[in-house]
Amino acid sequence: GRFFTGFIRDLTEREESRARLHEVQSELARLSRLNELGEMASTLAHELNQPLAVIANYAQGCVRFLKDMDDAPAARLREALEETAKQSLRAGGIIRHLREFVTRGATEKTPENVRTLIEEAGALALVGSRELGVRSVFDFAPNTDDIQVDRIQIQQVLINLMRNAIEAMRESDRRDLLVRTVRDGDRYITIEVADTGPGISDELASRLFQPFVTTKAHGMGIGLSISKRIIEAHGGQIVAIRNGAGGATFRVSLPVPEKETADAG
Ligand code: ADP
Numbered sequence: 733g734r735f736f737t738g739f740i741r742d743l744t745e746r747e748e749s750r751a752r753l754h755e756v757q758s759e760l761a762r763l764s765r766l767n768e769l770g771e772m773a774s775t776l777a778h779e780l781n782q783p784l785a786v787i788a789n790y791a792q793g794c795v796r797f798l799k800d801m802d803d804a805p806a807a808r809l810r811e812a813l814e815e816t817a818k819q820s821l822r823a824g825g826i827i828r829h830l831r832e833f834v835t836r837g838a839t840e841k842t843p844e845n846v847r848t849l850i851e852e853a854g855a856l857a858l859v860g861s862r863e864l865g866v867r868s869v870f871d872f873a874p875n876t877d878d879i880q881v882d883r884i885q886i887q888q889v890l891i892n893l894m895r896n897a898i899e900a901m902r903e904s905d906r907r908d909l910l911v912r913t914v915r916d917g918d919r920y921i922t923i924e925v926a927d928t929g930p931g932i933s934d935e936l937a938s939r940l941f942q943p944f945v946t947t948k949a950h951g952m953g954i955g956l957s958i959s960k961r962i963i964e965a966h967g968g969q970i971v972a973i974r975n976g977a978g979g980a981t982f983r984v985s986l987p988v989p990e991k992e993t994a995d996a997g
Pocket of ligand 1: 929932
């Protein structure tokens with residue numbers, strides 16, 4: 733009886749947490765697609781605006797040039813060039829609009845427990861990692877205050893860092909992932925994600941957080957640039973350093989909301 737009841741409860745709980753995991757996972761996937769879109773739209777808009785404006789300018793110049801010729805072919809050309817200028821300006825407008833649309837993304841900040849945040853992110857990021865021979869250790873500073881963050885965004889950053897770490901250790905003999913929190917004075921809490929992979933070369937280090945920087949055959953090179961944007965939007969900082977094992981350590985510092993100071997005395 734008891735065993736069976738316990739068993740059923742376990743199963744139900746497991747089903748529930750699996751459903752919840754699934755929910756979080758698809759939420760994250762959606763957000764990550766949105767963010768990647770935003771980053772691409774933003775970069776594209778920036779890169780394309782200039783040439784599109786130049787096309788419009790040239791076309792308008794040609795229209796002026798053809799103005800004084802009034803034979804039929806010149807009129808046809810003028811019309812076509814006017815349309816070219818119009819459409820190229822329109823393309824610029826569409827891209828700008830897309831950029832605004834995808835980068836507006838509402839952020840919703842709520843008080844979050846740092847440990848819960850990391851554990852949930854870890855549950856997703858570490859799927860399949862044990863089979864890859866990765867040993868994961870979590871180490872939490874005691875009694876840390878809640879932080880005021882957009883949970884999904886911060887979890888996306890952490891998942892990204894952990895997945896990168898696991899991927900970096902693929903060829904390493906030692907595959908240790910250490911995620912820990914460090915109290916950084918009263919004002920900040922630092923989350924560290926450290927691996928025993930090959931680390932980051934000096935050459936890469938200076939460009940690491942720029943969009944489209946990747947060393948992977950199928951990488952997009954967008955994860956770290958989004959991560960930086962998210963962390964800075966939270967008033968925090970993200971840096972990468974070489975750790976004692978020769979691997980990479982990513983340090984994410986986030987501000988801790990000031991406490992209502994009780995009257996001294
Ligand atoms: P992607 O994973 O698509 O390449 P990222 O922006 O997440 O995009 O990472 C950019 C690059 O930074 C990676 O291609 C890799 O070269 C390097 N990198 C990221 N994390 C690590 C790590 N833990 N160890 C070594 N290199 C890393």
